[in-house]
Amino acid sequence: MKITGAEIFLESLKREGVKYIFGYPGGVVLAIFDLLYDNKDIQLILTRHEQGAVHASDGYARSTGKAGVALVTSGPGATNTVTGIATAFMDSIPIVVFSGQVPTPLIGNDAFQEADIVGISRPCTKYNYLVKDVKELSRIVREAFYIAMSGRPGPVLIDLPRDVTASKTEFTWPEIDIRSYNPTYEGNRWMIVKAAHLIAKLKKAVIMAGGGVILSGGSKELRELAEHTEIPVTMTLMGLGSFPGTHNLSLGMLGMHGTYYANRAVQESDLLIAIGVRFDDRVTGKIDAFAPNAKIIHIDIDPTSIKKNVRVDIPIVGDVKRVLTVLNKILEEDVKEQWGEVRKAWSRQVDEWRKERPLTYTFSNEVIKPQFVVEKIYELTKGDAIITTEVGQNQMWTAQFYKFDKPRTLLTSGGLGTMGYGFPAAIGAQLAHPNKLVIDIAGDGSIQMNIQELATAVVNKLPVKVAILNNHYLGMVRQWQELFFNERYSYSHLHSDVVPDFAKVAEAYGAVGLRAIKPSEVEPVLKEAFKIKKTVFMDFIVDWKEKVYPMVPAGAPIDHMLFEEAEKKAEKKLKAVK
Amino acid sequence: MRHTISLLVENKFGVLSRIAGLFSGRGYNIESLSVGETIDPQISIMTIVTSGDDQIIEQITKQLNKLIDVIKVVDMTEFDHVEREMVLIKVAPKQEEKAEVLRLAEIFRGRIVDSSQNTYTIEVTGDEKKIEAIIELLKPMGIKEFVRTGKIAIAREGVKK
Ligand SMILES: Cc1ncc(C[n+]2csc(CCOP(=O)(O)OP(=O)(O)O)c2C)c(N)n1
Numbered sequence: 227m228k229i230t231g232a233e234i235f236l237e238s239l240k241r242e243g244v245k246y247i248f249g250y251p252g253g254v255v256l257a258i259f260d261l262l263y264d265n266k267d268i269q270l271i272l273t274r275h276e277q278g279a280v281h282a283s284d285g286y287a288r289s290t291g292k293a294g295v296a297l298v299t300s301g302p303g304a305t306n307t308v309t310g311i312a313t314a315f316m317d318s319i320p321i322v323v324f325s326g327q328v329p330t331p332l333i334g335n336d337a338f339q340e341a342d343i344v345g346i347s348r349p350c351t352k353y354n355y356l357v358k359d360v361k362e363l364s365r366i367v368r369e370a371f372y373i374a375m376s377g378r379p380g381p382v383l384i385d386l387p388r389d390v391t392a393s394k395t396e397f398t399w400p401e402i403d404i405r406s407y408n409p410t411y412e413g414n415r416w417m418i419v420k421a422a423h424l425i426a427k428l429k430k431a432v433i434m435a436g437g438g439v440i441l442s443g444g445s446k447e448l449r450e451l452a453e454h455t456e457i458p459v460t461m462t463l464m465g466l467g468s469f470p471g472t473h474n475l476s477l478g479m480l481g482m483h484g485t486y487y488a489n490r491a492v493q494e495s496d497l498l499i500a501i502g503v504r505f506d507d508r509v510t511g512k513i514d515a516f517a518p519n520a521k522i523i524h525i526d527i528d529p530t531s532i533k534k535n536v537r538v539d540i541p542i543v544g545d546v547k548r549v550l551t552v553l554n555k556i557l558e559e560d561v562k563e564q565w566g567e568v569r570k571a572w573s574r575q576v577d578e579w580r581k582e583r584p585l586t587y588t589f590s591n592e593v594i595k596p597q598f599v600v601e602k603i604y605e606l607t608k609g610d611a612i613i614t615t616e617v618g619q620n621q622m623w624t625a626q627f628y629k630f631d632k633p634r635t636l637l638t639s640g641g642l643g644t645m646g647y648g649f650p651a652a653i654g655a656q657l658a659h660p661n662k663l664v665i666d667i668a669g670d671g672s673i674q675m676n677i678q679e680l681a682t683a684v685v686n687k688l689p690v691k692v693a694i695l696n697n698h699y700l701g702m703v704r705q706w707q708e709l710f711f712n713e714r715y716s717y718s719h720l721h722s723d724v725v726p727d728f729a730k731v732a733e734a735y736g737a738v739g740l741r742a743i744k745p746s747e748v749e750p751v752l753k754e755a756f757k758i759k760k761t762v763f764m765d766f767i768v769d770w771k772e773k774v775y776p777m778v779p780a781g782a783p784i785d786h787m788l789f790e791e792a793e794k795k796a797e798k799k800l801k802a803v804k
Numbered sequence: 805m806r807h808t809i810s811l812l813v814e815n816k817f818g819v820l821s822r823i824a825g826l827f828s829g830r831g832y833n834i835e836s837l838s839v840g841e842t843i844d845p846q847i848s849i850m851t852i853v854t855s856g857d858d859q860i861i862e863q864i865t866k867q868l869n870k871l872i873d874v875i876k877v878v879d880m881t882e883f884d885h886v887e888r889e890m891v892l893i894k895v896a897p898k899q900e901e902k903a904e905v906l907r908l909a910e911i912f913r914g915r916i917v918d919s920s921q922n923t924y925t926i927e928v929t930g931d932e933k934k935i936e937a938i939i940e941l942l943k944p945m946g947i948k949e950f951v952r953t954g955k956i957a958i959a960r961e962g963v964k965k
């Protein structure tokens with residue numbers, strides 16, 4: 227029996243196990259929307275902006291490990307997805323985005339609502355397709371999900387011309403066969419053996435875990451490695467949750483706003499075991515001065531990540547989980563070491579650094595400190611929540627003061643640093659986890675970038691909580707202006723203590739709006755919000771002067787850190803660094 | 805250092821722009837590029853001449869390999885190989901230099917593929933040095949324009965450097 231492209235599209239999604247599509251309609255995708263109208267298997271979540279749809283599908287993917295799906299119309303619908311796609315691309319998140327396209331005979335004619343989205347999205351997708359013939363459609367959909375999920379995951383876009391969705395053919399479901407695409411999953415055993423021997427030999431080792439650990443589902447193996455060898459673990463922003471933040475071997479995050487002890491440990495280590503990371507400049511600081519004395523073992527599924535930014539002594543291309551499984555086995559069976567003895571001096575040293583400069587801030591009774599809000603959220607949820615963030619200081623304070631114990635509990639735009647990510651991502655995560663507490667820790671600037679998704683949350687009865695750390699500023703910008711631009715706050719003041727009234731905005735959308743001005747109100751507001759089974763905005767009016775510390779100025783080595791108490795002295799030093 | 809990289813790619817639309825985009829997006833430079841069919845019409849072969857230090861060349865080959873439509877990447881520089889390029893040169897020599905132009909063409913085993921009242925168009929094939937040499941020699945005799953194909957390369961059978 228012949229069926230239409232639109233029907234093939236839906237049947238293919240069903241076979242891929244898709245339950246939700248995040249989307250927005252328009253002319254060329256109306257045939258698909260019409261079919262969705264009474265489809266029992268797949269529900270479309272109508273967002274209020276295509277960017278929101280893509281971030282929501284990304285939040286769904288990050289929180290579940292399954293591919294997220296978005297569907298938009300041609301032209302502006304398609305171009306509105308670009309930020310969301312680029313966000314997923316930078317963080318290796320599997321999503322499949324379907325964009326409508328003008329009918330094939332009109333492509334290239336500057337037709338109404340035509341945009342070359344395949345061209346536009348080429349550099350920020352893992353792969354993309356323009357479907358030219360309905361006979362190819364089911365194969366392309368199947369391939370797209372496979373490509374998105376396998377190897378180093380990433381977004382795939384499929385451009386669907388209207389006539390293709392209208393034409394008919396038999397449904398087929400061909401096996402995937404891409405001769406030019408064969409990700410390497412098994413690490414080279416010889417390299418792993420060499421790595422094991424280095425681990426046994428060197429005494430000042432640090433593990434640096436990144437998003438790849440989470441993507442490969444390798445947290446258990448990572449923990450085994452760390453516990454068995456007693457090597458401390460630091461994490462990149464994307465790696466938070468891959469290893470328990472409350473574990474006594476955890477050093478927290480490293481890098482620009484990393485902990486003193488993580489950065490010191492990396493810099494003084496003689497062995498850095500980098501797992502599922504890509505050495506972003508926010509992590510390495512000045513590259514020539516990064517971990518200067520360390521041998522580097524680098525495990526990653528993407529060969530291009532290895533030796534891209536830092537020199538590597540033992541490269542291991544493969545899936546983190548599988549490589550760690552082999553490595554652990556070799557370490558347990560062949561390299562029988564008394565790890566405790568070997569590491570003793572080193573762990574004593576690391577503990578000293580911990581004591582020397584723990585993560586702190588100055589609590590106040592008068593004004594709410596943003597870090598205090600994050601701490602309270604952690605305390606009240608006991609870490610049992612899915613946290614999303616926006617971008618800026620809010621993101622860094624969350625990374626520092628919320629202890630992530632489990633993978634897929636922090637959803638944040640690490641690579642692209644997309645303001646406006648957190649709220650729609652929380653919506654996607656909440657949909658996938660209806661009984662979980664999902665909280666977006668937001669900035670007053672970022673939240674306004676996708677605030678329209680309040681409607682999506684409310685209409686779909688998604689009890690997402692948004693905790694706005696309202697410092698009335700583009701706080702991270704303000705921080706840099708204070709430190710590096712002579713306190714000239716050029717266009718970073720948002721006046722968001724007065725405009726808008728976030729609580730009222732929430733109420734206007736049918737959500738609940740709460741506000742806290744004094745430190746004593748923080749806990750009651752959070753408790754109330756967590757009790758309410760509705761979408762809640764919490765507006766925490768926080769100390770606008772607060773800065774994220776420690777801080778490594780851009781381009782400095784990561785042990786050249788600035789601390790809160792040394793603000794004034796630091797300023798001089800900073801100028802010297804610049 | 806300069807490298808000649810040979811790529812087998814799927815013969816699909818958009819592949820060239822993926823490869824060009826990779827080079828431009830990452831700031832690598834393409835000195836020449838040529839594309840053509842292979843024995844299998846579904847596969848095209850591209851020859852790219854690029855330059856960079858070892859680390860950059862390693863990244864380029866890895867990044868090319870990572871592209872989904874790329875089937876195989878060979879850095880020809882690692883192999884004994886034959887390289888060829890073709891040039892079409894249009895010269896407009898003075899009357900008294902015409903004979904010299906024809907003589908040079910012959911020395912370089914070039915062919916005159918077109919001639920007019922005032923011009924000759926010469927076709928020359930060879931490696932890069934040869935092409936550059938004939939261009940240099942003809943320059944004083946008034947080259948109007950020339951067009952080069954870019955390099956193609958093929959490995960010599962059975963020898964690895
Ligand atoms: C879409 C986008 N535009 C601009 C930036 C640059 N930027 C980074 S942080 C920041 C300020 C964010 O302000 P806010 O959301 O209030 O967070 P805060 O730093 O105050 O916590 C800006 C503008 C960005 N990351 N993303």
Ligand SMILES: [Mg+2]
Binds near residue numbers: 669670696697698700
């Ligand atoms: Mg702010």
